[in-house]
Amino acid sequence: MTENPWTTLKSTNIYENPWIKLEQHEVLNPAGNPGIYGKIHFKNRAMAIIPIDPEGNTWLIGQYRYPLGEYSWEIPMGGGPIACELLESAQRELKEETGLIAGKWTQIMKIHTSNSVTDEVGYVYLAEELTQGETEFEETEVLQIKKLPFREVLEMVMAGEITDSLSIAGILKAARILGY
Known part of the structure; x- marks a missing residue:
């Protein structure tokens, strides 16, 4: 069945800030029984980028x-306003976190980050034909940047050293595309 089996009776905005909105929905579940459903609405789309140079290196943040x-190693990523073009947001995030500018972009993934409680959608790009520029960190960012062989980053995923879901999914998909 692809039709919505839920009935929304009432929606209440519980909390809101510039990035998220928490909603509570009074519903009838698919069996027709009353219940509640909490939903986190994201005001940005998640953008993640896997930069690849001609030698097969990539960058982690x-x-x-x-x-x-806790501390986390991830592919370059951030939020892109829903009103903004996807590629424009991805380009901004790559430049901001690594200083890199890419001449070739390929969207390789659309992913729902946690579809049981949120409507967040993430996109992953491969970025190639790279030129190094200056980073433009935001005031909330204290970042380390590592340039590593992609094969080593793939090993970090398999060893559980990278735990961010968007990074894991993107790296595994890129590995398949790139023939690793």
């Missing part, structure tokens, strides 16, 4: 992730 309370 390391940063402390406040909500998790």
Whole structure:
């Protein structure tokens, strides 16, 4: 069945800030019984980029992730306003976090990051034909940048050293596309 089996009776905005909105929905579930459903609405789309140079190297970004309370190694990523073109947001994020500018872009993935509680959608790009420029970190970013062989980054995923879901999915898909 591809039709919506849920009935929304009432929606209430519980909390909102510039990035998210938390909603509570009073519903009838697919069996017709009453219930509630919480939904986190994201005001940006997630943009992730896998830059690849001619030697097969890529870049990882390391940063402390406040909500998790731990340090994380990830592919370059960030949020892109829904009103903004996808590619424009991806280009901005790559430049901001690595200083790289790419001459060739390929969207390789659209992914729902946690479809049980949120409507967030993420996009992953391969970026090639790279030129190095200056980074443009945001005030909330204290980042480390690592340039590594893509094969080593793939090994980090398989060893559980990269735990970010968008990074894992993007790296595994890129590995298949690139023939690793």
